[in-house]
Amino acid sequence: MESARLNWFFIFCFAFAAIIPTLRANIAHFDEVWQKRAQEARAAVMKSYEPEPTKVTNDFNLGVHKALRGAGALNITAGPNVWNSTRRLLTKKYKGPCMATNPIDRCWRCKKNWHLNRKRLADCGLGFGRKATGGKVGSFYIVTDSSDNDILNPKPGTLRHAVIQKQPLWIVFARSMTIRLNQELIMQGDKTIDARGANVHIAYGAGITIQFVKNVIIHNLHVHDIVLGSGGLIRDSVDHVGLRTASDGDGISIYGSADVWIDHVSMWNCKDGLIDAIEGSTGITISNCHFTDHNEVMLFGAHDNSEVDQFMQITVAFNHFGKRLVQRMPRCRLGFIHVVNNDYTHWLMYAIGGSSNPTIISQGNRFIAPPNPAAKEVTKRDYAPESTWKSWTWRSEGDYMMNGAFFVQSGDPNGAKKMGRRDLISAEPGTAVTLLTRFAGYQTAPRKGASLSKGQRKGTSSLNSTRRQLRGKKYRGPCKANNPIDRCWRCRSDWQLNRKKLADCALGFGHKTTGGKAGKYYVVTDPSDNNVVDPKPGTLRHAVIQKEPLWIIFARSMKIRLNEELIMQGDKTIDGRGVNVHIAHGAGITIQFVNNVIIHSLHIHDIVQGSGGLIRDSVDHFGIRSASDGDGISVFGSRNLWIDHVSMWNCKDGLIDVIEGSTAVHYFKLPLH
Template sequence: MHITMALQGITKIAFLWRFALALVIVMLFTPKATLAKRSKKKAGLDMNVIDQCWRLNPNWRSNRQQLATCSVGFAGKMTNNTGRGLIQYVVTDSSDNPLNPKPGTLRYGATMIGGKKWITFQRSMNIKLEKPLLISSFTTIDGRGAEVHIAGNACLMIYKASNIIIHGLRIHHCKPQAPSSVMGPGSKIMTVGQVDADAIRLVTASKVWLDHNTLYKCNDGLLDVTRGSTDITISNNWFRNQDKVMLLGHDDGYMRDKNMKVTVMYNYFGPNCNQRMPRIRYGYAHVVNNLYQGWMQYAIGGSMNPSVKSQANHFIAPKSGNKEVTWRKSTDEKTGSWKFFSVGDVFENGASFAQLGTSGAKLGYNREQVFPVANARSVKLLTKSSGAIRCTSRFRC
């Protein structure tokens, strides 16, 4: 009996040794690429589809133009900003001269250099623009790897330009500007009229992608998309501490904005935002997978019969005051053909959404624009990196 038990013990020990040896062999001979792929997949679970496209690449600094393949929504892919003839320009000087830009300054790169240019920053810097900066077509401003502030006076304008990426900037404390002359696209002096204090203003612009910027505390609004601008994607931005946040559509009399198409996705609104997240006139807005941390007047509003699809957003109503997400100009509501829809949204603290219209507007995304919509319950996770990301040698994106 004792001999039998001893033999069973030896057999059990031998089995355990064989199992351990097999495990070691599997670990030693499993390709490192496979392990890295699994690790990469796990790391990407808390990123939205745009961020997964480039942030999982540890060598993004040596392949910055990969970013242009990551955009979705109505802007589509921004690959027109890359390829043959691309000029890589580095901002080394934080000063600004509106009429005679110095080489090395942001204004020089955005206005004096023709064709495709990819603008980066040598180091972190604070740029105080003396007059509005008019950005020319086929320009990418890439703030990754530096902490770049545009603050304290004039800010950015995209006027009759297309194929523009603005990524990774901190734009704040913008002030109104009197009519003036500035160096514009194509190295031409342009007269600019009275400019409100918006962080970024689009005027008759198209195919523009605004991603991972932090915008706050401007005298007027943070972002205006006006006068026939269309095919715009606004993603991964952090809007905070502002009364009027985002305006889509010039005014109630500007009917050209009927053709406007804007995707608002993965943005974080709050804290301390009052209204216009966004406010839209005439056109179409797909507002999807955004996080709203309260509001005072309303979150999403409109006039002149716009079409708005609010999809899989997370609305957290304020503890007191107005808990209704939407606002509509009452004079239009009786006569217009409104389409104001909520699909799969999550509402907290008593938030509610007043729907209008007979059917939801069709998105009309093409193959380069389409993207999977995440469940609203995951929005907090997918927007946790909204705003300009701190990417340095010590901190990965």
């Protein structure tokens, strides 16, 4: 395996060296910085290149088989109307609970706490772009400003300022926005652009350029109505400004780059191509995208004599090629292209084309031919007579042909195997494509589980909606923070990505309280409290008895009726922000002989006495308790406590009792009814 990689490396170096003088793309001045980037890109391409591409295609197909093993795993009845319908399921917006109908989406999409673990997405890639992790190892960068007024000194908070940073970054958006790029957006590597939870359009200006870099993820954008950039001086990193010629008007241009994953992007109506991948780019997956209203959709390889493109390896999967498309879905030169489980519902000329002997493996796609009798053929070969192209490896396996569509195969049926030691594993058949591509393109945040609220997407804390005003009316304006505790966290657009910032905000005698800051998140998904001796995982009682530090949050709004007092271990935060949680009509919360507890943003009311008996108070102990008093919160012999933004009323005994040597307690902003 290693010797094969070395052989390919020497071939690549020779091919790359031969074209170095032409590697200018839109670079007007190919200075030392760009020359160095080109050399580094060569190494990245070689590292990403897979000498046995069938290993990657087989791993992909096995992953899909596993995901669809039994339609029950997807809660879908797989009858003929689902698998074979010619009517797109996307014609109407889906209104039901969260669904994930292919292995990429199942990896993250319906997890209740996806917004707390956005970087989970980086583990979900498949195909040749599977190595892309984007900004997984970096910090979050919040785009708060949709402007692009200064391309030489981009304003902090803009998308351009984010993508030129040299360190890895996971880029998210504070709110929905339309960004009009005045010039092409030139990205540094190790970046993720993640628009989940917002509605972000890159439109009416220049497009995105990924040139001589590695490791980029672009997820959940709209990219459309892209025009030519005029060129000129453009900053492409924090320490370099380069002179560029006019950009082509591609939606996304990938040039000499490796390990790129484009997922859930909706694209239409760009001046040139929607996606171009050229000049030795490899290790690319384009998945779950929705393409409409365009002529030349995707170009893989720009020139027939570009030898470096023989190392191009691209997976095109789970995409919907929709209305008013004409051609190039994709159009390929050289390289190895795996086109698998896509839905081709429209084309005017052809779907898949190419020249210069590319290897195209088409598996499990659905092709619905247009009415035009002259356009029924899926494939188109250019610049070669049949005597030449008949040796090109273009294979169709498991494709579902409708309305007279047909795929002209060529080459050795075992040609793909000759590029590795493995037989091709069959893909899921084309009859399954309607299901696999059901949620192609931009998607709103999953309906099931914890997601960004409307207030959060606008950079406004959702707690504002319940904030009392002196006039007795709910406040409806922009976020306000009128005291130092709230100003520490409340109006930050990224608070939901950095919940633990709250632990730095305490004042008063409880200022040392950090709660579960040092621990993991625990997501409460179940409001029940049926077993006080062996609490069910996912319940609040199960969370608070754990011995390790935990930051406890809630998957959704809920009302919890405690059958007995809730006895907490220390180093815990109960954080009800973003949802509406009531501890009510049962027993209260007991903080006894422990240290370091934060309780934030709860409703506690109508608390009654607990009957007592055996109650578990830690994972390794349960004890006999007498009847509880009916306090809302009882603090007994404990220290370093902070109770903040809790609404309390109508408890059997006290709302809050602090007794028996408890100290360093601070409670603040408590609307006591």
